[in-house]
Structure formats: C-alpha cells, structure tokens
Amino acid sequence: MTLAEIQARHTKINKIEKLKATRSYKEAWEALQTYAEKGYDTILKEDMEFFLKCFGIFDRPATPGRFMMRIRIPAGRLTSEQAGVLGRMAKAYGNDYMDLTTRAQVQLRHLEIENIPYIIEELESVGITSWQTGVDNFRNIVADPLNALSHDNILDVMPLIGQMQDLWLKKEDWIAALPRKFNTSISGSMTNRCNLFAHDCCFALAVKEGEYGFNVYLGGKVGAIAESADVFVRYEEVIPFYETLIKMYRHYGFRDSRNKNRLHFLIKEAGMKLVVDTVKEMAGHDFDTAGETLVKQPRTEERDGRIRLKEGGFALHMVVPSGIFSGTAMIEAGELAAELGNGKLNVSTTQNLYILGVPEEKIPGALTRKPYDRYHCISTPYFNQMVACAGIDLCPFGVIPNKADAIEMAEFLGETVPLPADAAIRMHWSACVKGCGVHELGDIGFIGCKAKENGQNVYGVHIQIGGKSSITQEEAYTIMKTVPLSRAKHYVAELVKAYRDLRKPRESFERFESRLFRRYSKGAIEFILRWNVEVCGPNGFEPLAFDPKWQPNIEHNEIFLLGLDIYKKITGTKAYQGTHLFNPIETSPAKHPSKINDTIDPRLGEIVMKMIAPSQKRFEVFTEIINEMQTR
Secondary structure (H helix, E strand, O other): OOHHHHHOOOOOOOHHHHHHOOOOHHHHHHHHHHHHHHOHHHOOHHHHHOHHHHHOEEEOOOOOOOEEEEEEOHHHEEEHHHHHHHHHHHHHHOOOOEEEOOOOOEEEEEEOHHHHHHHHHHHHOOOOEOOOOOOOOEOOOEOOOOOOOEOOEOOOOHHHHHHHHHHHOOOOOOOOOOOOOEOEEEEOEOEOOOOOOOOOEEEEEEEEOOEEEEEEEEOOEOOEOOEEEEEEEEHHHHHHHHHHHHHHHHHHOOOOOHHHOOHHHHHHHHOHHHHHHHHHHHHOOOOEOOOEEOOOEOOOHHHHOEEEEOOOOEEEEEOOHHHEEOHHHHHHHHHHHHHHOOOEEEEOOOOOEEEEEEOHHHHHHHOOOOOOOOOOOOOOHHHHOOEEOOOOOOOOOOOOOOHHHHHHHHHHHHHHOOOOOOOOOOEEEEOOOOOOOOHHHOOEEEEEEEEEEOOEEEEEEEEEEOOOOOOOOOOOEEEEEEEEHHHHHHHHHHHHHHHHHHOOOOOOHHHHHHHOHHHOOHHHHHHHHHHHHHHHHHHOOOOOOOOOOOOOOOHHHHHHHHHHHHHHHHHOOOOOOOEOOOOEOOOOOOOOHHHHOOOOOHHHHHHHHHHOOOHHHOOOOHHHHHHHHHHO
8 A cells, every 4th residue: 555545535626725726835925915004995805814814914704804923933942133023013013912822833913914024024134924823734843941041952953944944945836835734843962842742843852872853743632642653763864854854745645635634644544654754766766764762851940940050051931821912022922032041032832921041140130121010920820830822802712711711720830739849730722623732632621612500501611631652652541521610620620629638749740640640540530630620629628639650550440449538538437347359348238428427418418429339339330420410
C-alpha cells in the first residue's frame, strides 16, 4: 500500500478547497486594499470567511464591524522596538487591548478595516507580520522562550525557525495550500517550556551516539499527543526533513472532510511507518532511527519568577492572567527591556512574558517599574501557569466567557486552598472543544459547555486532569462532564486540597497526579469529589480523603472500600467485624446508618448500604451511585 493508493480513497473535495481555486492570493491582497478604501460593507462573503484569514485578519461577530489580527512572533521572541510598535498599534487602533496567545503570538482586536493595511505595514517595518496565521497555513512556530539563553539549552533553534519560515512565508505556492493548518514546535532545551508534543510536527532535543540533534514526533492535535516517528535528525538535517514532510502533506493530505484532514488523520489511516518511509523516499535520504529524548526536566521559572541565563543576567517573568494584556503595557515592557535588559522580550505559550537579560542587581528596581505594578513577577501557583483562550465575548466558537472564568477560579482557589510557593499547577481553559486553550495538556483542563442547574441552561465545563508536559507525553482524561461553573470551583478545590495536604516538597501537580490520582479509577475520583461537595458539606460529615497507599482496583471493589470508609465516618462505627475479598465475613447485614444516627437521611443511608452490600447486591459502577445521589 502506498500513500497514493490511500489518497485515492479520498477523492471528494470539500467546499473550501473549491473556494481556494477561485482567486489568487495576490488578488486577495489587492482586494484588502480596496476594502480599506471603501469600507466594511463592501467586503465579499468569501473574503470575510476565508481569504482575509490568510493574512491573519478575522471578522468577529462579537465586535460587529471590527476585526481581530493575529500576529506571527517566531518562537515568541520580540525586540523592544517590535514591542513598541505592537503596543502603539493596539493603543491607536485597537482599544489598547491585546491578547498573548498559547502559540506565543499577539492578537490585536477591535480593528477597523480602514486601518488594517497601515497596521500590517507598520508591523512589517520592524520584521513581524500577520501573514498566514489563519486557515490552512503554517501557524506560528513555537520554541523554548529561553532558547539560546537558559543553562539547559543545548541547541539554538532560532536559525532553523528562520529557515523553516523561509520555505513558505509569503510564498504564493504555499499560501493556504495545505489541506488544513499545520503546527510546528522545536526545542533544543532539556525543559519543555512550549507544550512541545502537541503539534503536527515536533522536534525534541535528543542525543544519539554522543551527537545532539532532535527526535521527531508527528500527528499532534487537540485531543491527541504527537507520536514518535522513530526518526533522529541532526541539526543540518532538520530543514531537509521538514521541507520534505510538508511537501508530502501538501501532496497526499486528505481534502475531503474538513474535520479529518490534519496530518494526524493521514498517519492514522496510513500508519506512521508508511508516512515516514514516504518522506525518506521523497527526500532521497534514510534518516536515522530515534535517539534518546532529553526533554525531561520540570519547568520552575514561573514558580521562581526568574531564571539565571548562561551568558549573564536573568529572564524576569511576568504573569499575564489569561493572556489579557494592553498596548500600554507592551510599550512599557519594551521600554523596560531596552533600559534594564538586553532589549528583548519573549511571549510564552503560557500567555506570559519574559524580560530578558536583566542583571541581578537591577531586578529589584525593575519590579518597581511599569508594567510590574499591574502584572506580578510571581503570582499564586494558580495564576503562574494558567492558560485561557478567548471565550464568547471575543470568539464565535466560544461557549463560555472563559478568560474571566479562569481568573475567577484562580482567585477562588487562591483564597480557599492557598498553596505554598514551591507548588506548581497548570490550569488550562478552552472555551469550546476546538481546544485553543490546550486543555488536554493541563494538570487540570476545562472545556466550555452548556450545563443544567436548577432546570436552567447555564455555563459549564467538562473537567479533565492528568495532562503531561515533562514526565511523559500524555493528554488529560475526563473526570467530570457538564459541570455548572458555579459548582466546578468547589470540585476543583477538593482536588487541590489533596495536592496541598499530600504533596512532597517542591512536587508539581503533574508528578503528584501520577503518584496519587492514577491509583484511582476515573469514576472513584468523580465520586469522591461529589460526595465531599454535595453530601459532606451540607451535612457536616467528615469528607473522604485520597489515600497515597490506595491500591488500583475495579470500580465494584473501590465502591465497597469507600463505602466502608463512609459508613464509619457518618456513624462512628464499623459496618462489619471483618471482610474478605471485598465482601463482609458476617452473613447478617450491617445496621442501617439512619438507625445509628437519626440525622442521616434514610435515602442517603440506603446508598451507603448498597455500597457495602455483598458483591451480588452492590453497585457495579460509580455512575449508578452518582445518579442516585442526584435523584434522592
């Protein structure tokens, strides 16, 4: 089987592919200039919905007649001059508002079509552009924000990023020529500071036979971590491999269903080996098999607020909650970098900012300067690495407000479950299933949805835990669905109470989740959270606690063990004198809890009795218990 034979199964062409053929991008660019002269009402539907997005210009129904512009910032690295121009454009034309994004880009909003050509011209005068940041193009290439600077950085990847961009940026035969968008990451550092394994093509620092290079991972997308391609490329082989890979995808990628035409789906249907073998054949080069991936260290700089750089000075962190920034603040940050740093800043994939090259003796003074009066160097662990994409106020796909929800959750947790300064927890918020908040990589991930509360439709979230970025590469798993936002914060508080009470010194939530929560089934975790919030809180019962010595088991047996614990907590006595193989030794049933403690609701007591009953009379799974809890 060849890729050509597999592609032949996908002969249908979707409507976007047909639309692409109706005009050249030179014509689309000229149309933009005309629209700027004649106004918003003259813009054709196909330009509004597709062609303008090729230049990073997005109509936003939430702000009628105004546009969002997505600006490419390679690896997130900015000069103070570029920061100044970005800030000035936001102040003059975008209500002094900007977003820092999860691809280390900048987005301006509230822009009028009349001003957009001038804004692009000003950006390009300092070497940044909005071209090809939307639809079927190569999105911003992400990398370690401390590339070439931190002590754990081995290979400087900025020259490679420049060469990658030179292959396709502003090239007519590459503009929107792909079946779908294509995300790229590359890191020459031992610490994963850029969600390295979540992209279509990922180059991760590796070593083979004493030589540094990169292991290749392919096929990442929302809900799927990239898989090893079993390929090791040396520094000089990165561009030949990348160029051949993207040509292969342009040629063989599916163009039928828009929902299934990312590189991920080609790999799933053809198999990784065939895809890689085709790249090798097209390149005329037999790339080496994978070496040892070196990206293993946990990130700490958000927690520490600064990181010493190998050429002197520090990278000074700036926490930007939910990535909500302003033109004024960007101008101030650029001026601070020019005066006290090395003249450079870096946007991170956690939507935060670094001022680079600040001498140690200048740090105290820098922290008294704007914009540090509004954005902290170190915040609470809930804010330090929090990520949130745009919600319903700014994005047509958003289901919940999102950014404000993320901030409210972080503030609530900071007040109710304060964590020590050495804690680290990554909360990632996506306002919809499209996943721009990279929820699948968060320690705790949130996906916006509609939920029911007291019979009314309300904003809600699906809650996930367990995304990995340093120990392994794994997406998070769902523990609760369609939870009203008003309740979600209380369930999450139960999770972080366990982290607070049972963590080891300097242990991150990521490592803690692997050590503790993986011992429990997903159903058990949800049940414990719901029991503590919905039953223990209102009734004054002692809550259930997660146990570091818990032994993994099937839900049927977990139900018995948790039931015994609940029975003792609410009655003060044991249900049975002894148990064997998850069953009572006694033949007679335990005494009903409401007969020991008459304050216990008999219906609640029935639930507990069915949890501790002999196997044949017991609940099988936790969803049965949760359903009874909600209907009692």
